[in-house]
Amino acid sequence: MQEKEVKLLFNAGFFDSCQAAPVSMARGWTLKFITRQNDVMTLNLQRSNKEREFKSLDGAAAVAKRIGFEWLNVQIGEMTWKEKV
Secondary structure (H helix, E strand, O other): OOOHHHHHHHHHOEEEEEEEEEEOOEEEEEEEEEEOOEEEEEEEEEOOOEEEEEEOOHHHHHHHHOOOOOEEEEOOOOOOEEEOO
16 A cells, blocks of 8 residues: 555544564564554555565654654564654
8 A cells, every 4th residue: 555545544544553563674664554443554665566665763653654643553573662753
């Protein structure tokens, strides 16, 4: 799902939360959006259906904030925490 579509669904109240998860320790982060029905949607690149990867957690948080989320759940393995964006 592209950023523009995610923003429309966010404004409609479709999502419950936003989660940042590492792709691998060397590659970066992805954003996952949790719907109210506990389905998971990922943010894709604009020109393909591949997952969008961020080099830093700050970059992922900036996009989550631009979409409209106030909080970002960060998950690394079993460790999770919540950050204000």
